[in-house]
Amino acid sequence: MSEFLHMGGYAVFVWPAYVAVMGVVVILGIQSWRSQKTLTAEAARLKQTMGEEEQH
């Protein structure tokens, strides 16, 4: 296992590259997912309350 981590002496280059890429991929993914979830919910809620106000 440690030989694998060693990456033939290039560990200090290979691992940061992968961590950076996969890190950004995950963070960007979660941020986008969460923003669409909350915004869509809020839009629905606002539309709903606006609808109620109009009735009475």
Next chain:
Amino acid sequence: MMHRFANPTRFVRLADRMLPWLFIVTLGSFAVGLYMALITSPPDYQQGDSVRIMYVHAPSAWMGLFGYMVLAGASFASLVWRHPLADAAAKASAPIGAAFTGLALLTGSLWGQPMWGTWWVWDARLTSMLVLFFLYLGYMALWSAIEDRQKASKAAAILALVGAINVPIIKFSVDWWNTLHQPASIMRQGGPSMDSAMLWPLGIMFVAFNAYYAMVLMWRIKAELAARKIETLRYNQAARQEGPAARQEGPAARQEGQAVLEEGS
């Protein structure tokens, strides 16, 4: 065909159907791709294990450029065909493309360091990517600088089209500038000459990156559409609360206004 997606609600329904599949494909191809890239694929006879960075560098570089193409295409559709969803897609695509361009620069420098002995070399590809990164920053800065959303989307679309026309010119002039000052760079991009054990992981990583891009783009478009819906509802709320003069005409104006908005968008 163009207007099949035009209606925001229809797009959202379609996106919600595709998103679970995209998620599975992305997750699966990343898992397999990473496994092959890091474990099963052979080290390069010259660069040793540092060649593994290529499996994330090449797809990132491609996504950066592809993101800009989507950006320019969406801007063209929004400006020329007045496609109502296109500017949401353009605005959603920019951050993803910028992120991947930044990652391509980072991984490019990490990959080149063992060979060049320094963290940054003005290699033709890296330099072009750096300029592309600035084009992205300019695009996003313009969006945030203009308050009125309609004006911001059209101004950004103009900038994206002007940028798109200049990308090949910049690429050509940087390549020309590079050959003038430096012999051809030794960072092999890895053409078909690479043995198949390397081609497979690269191919799978490409699939993973593209599927991921489509998924996140759809999420961000949904977020943008929801944000616009909220903005319009807030405006209507304000319009309704206006002074007594508008009150008796208020609801009537809002109904007509609403009708106009539906037919207009």
Next chain:
Amino acid sequence: MAFFALIGREVRLAWRQGNSSAMAVTFFLVAVTLFPLGIGPELSVLARISAGVIWVAALLSALLTLDRLFQQDFEDGSLDLLALAPMPMELIVLAKSIAHWLTTGLPLVVAAPLLAVLLNMDSGGLGILMLSLAIGTPALSLTGAIGAALTVTVRRGGVLMPLLILPLYVPTLIFGVGAVDAVLNNIVAGPNLLYLGALSLVALALAPFAAAAAIRLALE
């Protein structure tokens, strides 16, 4: 006739209002003198980087006066009147770009040899330096007009404008400096100048339409 009337007004305004040409040339002079102070007085080093330094300084000087291209007219209402004039907005943008080139681009071309001497550039390079600047600066004014038009409604547009436009200046910079360096290393400079000319023509063809669209948008 009206086209030249607009150019005439713009040039007259530039001369009377805070003389933008003098400002651009002064900035050009100051920017170039910073380099020896930063890099050191080593003449052979300065000679080698002279072409690049002068071109970069010229590019920044042109950019300096560009964000005022439409801003004043937008603020005092004459941009509305220009939009309603019988002349198409594309021609109005072209006239303003030409006026900017006359008041900023041309003075830079004239001042460049003096600064080349300052940087100990070989005297053989002075002619090509002026020629390359003369061919290249129109592209700076035209492309800059797009940036000025896009940021006319933005309050602190002056900060945003360089970020939008400088990446588009890269090709002109590369071929401009390339032409001068070619002559200094006694290689033929023809191809560079041709590319430079092509870039200015592309800017001529593209910029008025993009900038006019941005102006119409800003007036809405």
Next chain:
Amino acid sequence: MEAHKLTLQGRGLACVRSGRPVFSGLDFSLHSGQALVLRGPNGSGKSTLLRLVAGLLVPAAGSILWSDASIAEDPDEYRANIHYLGHQTGLKTALTVAENIAFWAQLYGVEAAVEESCARLGLARIADLPVKYLSQGQQRRTALARLVAMPLPLWLLDEPNVGLDDFSNKVLQDLMAEHLASGGMIMAATHTELGIAHAAVLNLPGGSMQNSGAR
């Protein structure tokens, strides 16, 4: 000015500004020698409607007809017939009064009666003074001088009497009366009395028209 009947109509005009409907389903009509005054609270779209009619703004719905032809067909021809006077004067403060007026005449390619228009507006003595030295009232009168120097049928005035002293106000009223008498048309947005005899009134945002009666 040709005496024949010129008409300006708006049909089902609607305008949306940054997501907010400003007005919709708006109709109006104007013929030679007539004035239309736009009244309404702030933000009701008076200036927006004027910019729409000037062609600076594209309507979300509806169309504008100039002598029964939509202005979208030949915008240049339509624009050559209108004067637009916005909130700002559109004058260059570094240029003199005469230079400002002469420039616009050159741009429109017409011979302009610069001296007469300056005299008419009481600016004769300061015609060669840069505009930056002029008072607010004098600057508004210089902007009006441009309309007098190059006679055009349709005047679109956005609160023309704001910041005018009594003398300038009187001059404005005479000019407007003269313009209407010679078969011209005026569409003006205002909060206060413009003093145009039997001008039609358009109340925004509702868009209801009331004809005649001094406004």
